[in-house]
Amino acid sequence: MNPDLGDTRRIVSACLRHGLLRNQSAYVLATVYHETAHTMKPINEKGSDKYLRTKKNIGHLLVADMFRSYGVRIM
Template sequence: MNLTLGYTPLLVESCRKHGLLRNQAAYVLATAYHETAHTMLPVREKGGESYLRKKKYWPYVGMGFVQVTWLTNYKRASKELGVDFVADPKLLLNPEYSAEIAVVGMKEGWFTGKRLADYITLQKSDFRQARRIINILDCADLIAGYALVYDGLLKAAGYD
């Protein structure tokens, strides 16, 4: 993990643009690192076409830095960014769109109703429970560990 891998600089820029605290930005990066299979590139959900077509949320399969799924989330992202992701889901693979969706979606609680500020503030960094922003507690301890590393990297880089 480092701050130059893939589109990490773009994600950091988006975090700054939207006023995220350093520990909140660290959690966004940790989530993206996990959800993109450590590439920091917007990706499509793993699996072949026949496998993905069996998903309840087809054709709105996981895409981007945070694996946006379900029609409701595609509609929300479309409304917020003014881009029709419903008509063309693969637009979620555009790094600029995907970064905005990851940062603003986690900040405002688009995905589960839980927001970064529910778990991460100036007073606390509950990186484990913050997984609820995206996906209950799936891999929560692993991602919390990534967030600690990213918090240190951001601190060393002067992110305040």
């Protein structure tokens, strides 16, 4: 993976700050890579309002509270 691609370095830094193991960090990076269409940059969430409101809690955030938002918060 290219560490200069998008926000890769910020994501790696966040993984280190949170004490993730190497395999956990690899999973985070792979997931972000896939979910951002290989850009490693924030995206606008796709889907209707009804669909987005059905999403469950993610940690301390409720997806319905951030639907249609532009995600820039890194962990």
